[in-house]
């Protein structure tokens with residue numbers, strides 16, 4: 103695995119300068135642990151590799167939206183790629199400059215559009231003609247101008263899991279290039295709209311630079327045409343999607359490999375560049391610590407049952423994703439089996455039919471590469487409390503999100519007047 107955030111010292115797993123065992127003792131499990139240094143190093147490596155086009159790197163908030171993670175990336179110089187009013191609220195709380203925020207997503211509501219217009223974001227990534235009309239109408243109502251970039255679906259195959267491709271013809275995202283020119287013409291006629299650029303995002307966990315080059319080759323022609331027609335057309339946003347090494351034998355899409363392939367095209371196209379990386383900045387900077395509850399044998403199969411499940415990390419269940427599982431106390435002994443969670447679903451697993459560290463009840467395991475699409479996709483399914491999150495920086499560690507309480511689980515719910523007095527019967531310790 104790339105990165106130096108998580109290493110063994112004297113047989114114990116460390117997050118930077120802090121033992122993971124100690125973190126589990128202090129904060130409990132399941133626990134997300136992030137490395138501040140790794141996040142910074144990853145941001146800077148990308149910024150350095152892409153320096154010849156001086157891109158605006160808009161971190162994709164959906165990957166991990168904790169305020170401390172957003173704050174760390176803002177300190178490094180990042181802007182933000184958001185997909186909801188909630189994400190806009192988060193980045194503003196983290197101190198982001200709205201002029202460095204781009205807003206994507208196929209289903210923006212009027213409320214979200216108004217919020218973004220009032221805040222003065224850089225531009226909206228527009229996914230359809232009706233959305234352009236809605237943004238125009240809201241800009242008129244609020245008496246401001248809205249900058250837009252249509253999301254164009256270049257129809258390339260990024261060779262990734264089918265659930266995380268977004269630039270193929272059958273995906274719901276963006277417009278096909280044949281339709282795009284007409285959409286731009288239509289939008290340019292709308293009141294209070296400024297055509298700011300073009301956006302594409304072809305998928306996620308992409309390990310080769312080739313699909314980006316194919317997409318850029320297609321976008322180049324379109325950009326040249328659009329630039330001639332629209333005076334304010336200045337941005338080319340090429341999205342995110344750079345892949346990481348979830349498997350030990352995988353080669354991540356390194357910033358310098360990515361840059362070597364895309365820079366010639368970006369220079370030729372000559373527009374201001376935006377990148378929207380998510381996973382590649384925070385994925386390897388996080389792990390999920392869980393504690394083994396039981397080890398059981400059934401039908402000649404071994405099950406290691408941990409206190410983290412699909413509600414904490416849904417990627418294995420949702421995308422058949424692979425996460426390496428490391429023992430927090432190093433051991434050479436191995437068992438073969440499934441690492442599963444406590445949720446009442448057969449799909450509740452972290453690792454299936456795998457060589458796992460030989461663990462016993464009470465041992466700690468670390469699920470690696472869990473910094474992206476981990477906590478941000480966590481849920482309360484089975485009425486489980488979402489886990490705590492901790493940021494490590496050198497020898498320091500800080501709780502950046504408290505574990506939910508049982509009271510958090512029912513916040514905002516109303517059992518109805520008939521049940522009101524039952525509240526008093528609840529035990530104090532919840």
Ligand SMILES: Cc1ncc(COP(=O)(O)O)c(C=O)c1O
Pocket residue numbers: 162165183206268303305306307341342343344378379380381382474
């Ligand atoms: C529009 C857009 N930009 C950026 C990203 C971030 O992708 P990744 O985390 O793979 O870099 C996504 C992910 O879905 C996206 O939809």
